[in-house]
Amino acid sequence: xxxxxxxxxxxxxxxxxxxxxxxxxxxxxxxxxxxxxxxxxxxxxxxxxxxxxxxxxxxxxxxxxxxxxxxxxxxxxxxxxxxxxxxxxxxxxxxxxxxxxxxxxxxxxxxxxxxxxxxxxxxxxxxxxxxxxxxxxxxxxxxxxxxxxxxxxxxxxxxxxxxxxxxxxxxxxxxxxxxxxxxxxxxxxxxxxxxxxxxxxxxxxxxxxxxxxxxxxxxxxxxxxxxxxxxxxxxxxxxxxxxxxxxxxxxxxxxxxxxxxxxxxxxxxxxxxxxxxxxxxxxxxxxxxxxxxxxxxxxxxxxxxxxxxxxxxxxxxxxxxxxxxxxxxxxxxxxxxxxxxxxxxxxxxxx
Amino acid sequence: xxxxxxxxxxxxxxxxxxxxxxxxxxxxxxxxxxxxxxxxxxxxxxxxxxxxxxxxxxxxxxxxxxxxxxxxxxxxxxxxxxxxxxxxxxxxxxxxxxxxxxxxxxxxxxxxxxxxxxxxxxxxxxxxxxxxxxxxxxxxxxxxxxxxxxxxxxxxxxxxxxxxxxxxxxxxxxxxxxx
Numbered sequence: 325x326x327x328x329x330x331x332x333x334x335x336x337x338x339x340x341x342x343x344x345x346x347x348x349x350x351x352x353x354x355x356x357x358x359x360x361x362x363x364x365x366x367x368x369x370x371x372x373x374x375x376x377x378x379x380x381x382x383x384x385x386x387x388x389x390x391x392x393x394x395x396x397x398x399x400x401x402x403x404x405x406x407x408x409x410x411x412x413x414x415x416x417x418x419x420x421x422x423x424x425x426x427x428x429x430x431x432x433x434x435x436x437x438x439x440x441x442x443x444x445x446x447x448x449x450x451x452x453x454x455x456x457x458x459x460x461x462x463x464x465x466x467x468x469x470x471x472x473x474x475x476x477x478x479x480x481x482x483x484x485x486x487x488x489x490x491x492x493x494x495x496x497x498x499x500x501x502x503x504x505x506x507x508x509x510x511x512x513x514x515x516x517x518x519x520x521x522x523x524x525x526x527x528x529x530x531x532x533x534x535x536x537x538x539x540x541x542x543x544x545x546x547x548x549x550x551x552x553x554x555x556x557x558x559x560x561x562x563x564x565x566x567x568x569x570x571x572x573x574x575x576x577x578x579x580x581x582x583x584x585x586x587x588x589x590x591x592x593x594x595x596x597x598x599x600x601x602x603x604x605x606x607x608x609x610x611x612x613x614x615x616x617x618x619x620x621x622x623x624x625x626x627x628x629x630x631x632x633x634x635x636x637x638x639x640x641x642x643x644x645x646x647x648x649x650x651x652x653x654x655x656x657x658x659x660x661x662x663x664x665x666x667x668x669x670x671x672x673x674x675x
Numbered sequence: 676x677x678x679x680x681x682x683x684x685x686x687x688x689x690x691x692x693x694x695x696x697x698x699x700x701x702x703x704x705x706x707x708x709x710x711x712x713x714x715x716x717x718x719x720x721x722x723x724x725x726x727x728x729x730x731x732x733x734x735x736x737x738x739x740x741x742x743x744x745x746x747x748x749x750x751x752x753x754x755x756x757x758x759x760x761x762x763x764x765x766x767x768x769x770x771x772x773x774x775x776x777x778x779x780x781x782x783x784x785x786x787x788x789x790x791x792x793x794x795x796x797x798x799x800x801x802x803x804x805x806x807x808x809x810x811x812x813x814x815x816x817x818x819x820x821x822x823x824x825x826x827x828x829x830x831x832x833x834x835x836x837x838x839x840x841x842x843x844x845x846x847x848x849x850x851x852x853x854x
Contacts, residue, residue, distance in 0.1 A: 330696075330703055330711070356715055439715070500738050501696070501711040503703055580737075587736040660741050 328503040333471040333493065336504055337427055338363035340472035341399055344479040345511055346425070347373035348398040350387035352380055352406060355439045356495035357429035360401040381406040385413030385426075392422035393532040395519025397479055401427035403495075404445050405436055407453070414488060415454025419534025421518075421549070423482035425475065426460075427491040429498040432656040440656025441495035441580060444630035449492045450608040450637070457546050459553050461489040461560065462607040464578040468502035474605070476509050481560065483514040485552055492607060494629065496580040496658070556609055563611035564603040567593065571600030573671050574618050576638050577627040578604045580658065585627050588664035599668050607634070615641040623671045624648045627664055629657075647674070677732055677817065680740045682757060683804075684725035685749025685770075690804035693830075694747070695726035697808055700826045701818065702730040710738035723752060730818065745815075747807055751776060766814065768807050786810060788852055794845065802845035809849025820850055 331339070338360045341349070349364040361377065368375035374391075378384035384400050391398040402410060407428045417424055430445050432438040449462045461481050463474040471493060478489035520530050536542035564582075567589055568574065577585040582603040592599045600621075602614045615624075615638070623646055626635035632650045639648050651667035653659045681698060685691050692713050702709040712727040727740040746761050747768045748754035754767075754774055761767055763782040772792035778785045788810055790803035812820040827842045 328703060330699055330709070495715070496712065496738065499713055499715050501699060501709075502735070502738075503709060584737040584739065590736070658739055660739075661737060662741070 326505040326507050328505055330501045331468060331504050332359055332499060332501050333465070333468045333497040334359035334429065334499070335363050336468045336471040337401070337475050337491065337493075338367070339506065340475035341425065341479070342367060342371065342373070343506060343509060343511075344397065344476045345513070346397040346399050346479065347371070348388075348391045348396045349374065349400070350376050350378055350384040350391070350398070351400050351402065352378055352384050354403045354406045356431060356441070356498050357401050357403045357427065359498070360427060360429075381409035382413065385410035385417075388424050388426070389413055389417050389420070389422065392417065392424045393420065393520050395516040395521055397425075397483070399425040399427065399479075401429065403429050403431045404433050404442065407445060407448065411448075411454040413454075414460065415456050415458060416534050417488055418454070418458035418460070418549075419456060420532050421486045422532060423486050424488050425478050425482055425491070426488055427475075427493065430492065430494045432654065438656045439495065441658065442629050442654065442656060443492075443494055443579060443581060444633065444654060445492065446607065446628070446630060446633035449490050450610070458549070459487070459556075459608055461485070461487065461556065461609075462492050463489060464492050464605060464607050465497055466579050466582045466603060468497070468500065469504050470605075471497060472504060472506065476511070480512055483512075483516075485556060486518075487552075492579070494580050495656075560606060561609045561611040561613060562605035563614045564601075564605060565614065565617075566601040566603065568600035568602065568618060570598050570620060571618065572620060572622050573597065573599040573668055574621040574624045575599060575601045575627055575664065575668065576604070576624055576634065577601065578607060578634070581627045581629055584659060584661055585664055587661040588668060591661060591665050592668045597668060597672055604634075607637075610637045610641060612641045622646060623674070625651050625664075625667050625671055627651045627659060627667075629659075630654055647671075678735075679730045679745065679815075679818070680743045681728040681730070681745040681747070682725065682740050682743035682760075683728070683747040683749075684723065684753035684757060685747075685804075687722055687724045689724070689749045690801065691724040691749065692726050694804040694808050695728045697805070697826060697830060698728045698730070698818075700829055701812070701823070702728075704822055704825060705730075705819070707732060708735050710735045712738045723750075725753065745811065747811070748774065749804065749807075750774065754778070766811075768811060770803060770807065772803075786814070787854065788849070790849070793848055793852070797844065797848065799841045799845055802841060805842050805845035806849040806852070809846035810852050811849075812846075813850045820846075
């Protein structure tokens with residue numbers, strides 16, 4: 325077995341990206357994700373890769389767009405306000421069908437907000453952020469090990485479906501250290517016949533662009549893209565069930581919130597309450613199948629570091645047929661296991 | 676199931692995060708599950724710093740500590756802030772050269788160590804943190820003092836090799852400290 329090493333979540337993302345074959349990183353520093361850029365700055369020059377600190381977030385996402393169009397495995401990372409700046413580029417990347425990995429280590433918002441952990445960019449990541457009809461695959465790691473494994477997965481899905489994968493982490497998972505092992509991951513390489521690699525006078529020019537002035541053409545493009553999205557919804561949803569077999573109360577939480585929720589579930593179980601946890605690992609596609617399987621649950625509790633964003637998807641997944649309660653903190657605060665336990669007890673009483 | 680939650684708190688610059696890292700690596704070499712969570716942001720540049728370390732023989736749930744089993748307080752504001760959060764039967768380590776206040780609880784074990792003064796006397800003034808860690812390891816056989824050299828070796832960068840011996844010295848001072 326590979327050696328267990330201690331690493332920060334942010335560093336694990338950077339190391340995993342390199343192992344996944346990423347040789348192009350463009351970014352701009354912002355707390356609490358700067359370790360990703362620092363790691364890349366140190367490592368990329370030694371392995372023939374590119375690290376570039378751009379003049380802004382907007383420049384860096386457009387460098388990602390360019391390198392992706394050239395067929396490279398490429399990434400950028402930022403935190404909430406920086407992701408807002410990248411939104412335009414994310415829309416262009418979606419409209420051009422090129423693959424990229426974008427990391428958001430979330431902090432409190434809106435505006436400049438704070439620098440403490442948050443999950444309040446859920447809407448931005450899963451419902452849009454940039455303009456137009458588009459989706460991103462959104463992966464939500466809950467441990468340092470998953471920061472690595474989902475980065476590798478994210479690159480793979482991005483190439484497979486020619487779109488953006490976003491790692492939606494938070495300041496806690498980014499800053500914490502845990503043991504991690506890097507098994508030799510099998511990396512799939514994808515043919516990219518659409519890429520701008522130079523024609524060598526042997527083929528027609530490739531064009532990467534998001535401009536379609538004829539409405540019928542743009543409509544056709546959008547319909548095609550949504551066929552792809554439907555396939556992803558069918559095939560790529562990931563989640564973890566925790567003590568769900570006989571659960572009457574179902575806590576739903578991702579990322580750092582799910583870690584705290586697990587403690588609360590264990591405490592409630594010790595009191596004899598039949599409670600379990602669904603932890604979405606993909607936020608888009610949202611794991612609706614997990615909720616269909618949770619047929620014994622009488623009520624759901626969405627635990628979030630936001631004013632309640634994922635709760636809307638929980639209501640949709642349960643077709644609004646059962647009560648869905650919210651247990652939340654925001655602005656950089658994290659609910660304690662006791663707060664979640666209180667919420668579980670209330671849900672048992674139907675409150 | 677045995678889980679130890681250690682909260683280390685003090686000023687930025689006292690090596691709060693480093694001593695947490697040391698305990699996390701110690702746990703790693705003992706084949707335990709560990710998590711290390713620092714406070715981050717402006718407090719790293721002076722002001723207050725704290726660090727959450729969890730060592731467990733089962734997977735770590737939340738890395739955030741609300742009720743520590745062990746508190747290391749390296750300044751008065753930290754002691755005042757966290758003293759009542761320590762679980763009954765827990766341990767509190769107080770750097771008594773910086774904190775003259777006493778802990779007014781009789782359900783916890785309290786260790787007063789004049790670590791900052793001891794470090795100064797020995798010419799290792801930046802290593803009060805490791806004196807306390809040495810004492811903590813000596814008091815907690817399940818974490819064990821054995822094997823500290825291996826961890827020091829791992830944590831001190833080659834460029835600062837001279838610090839290895841000094842860290843070992845600080846750990847031993849803490850181990851042997853009797854009040």
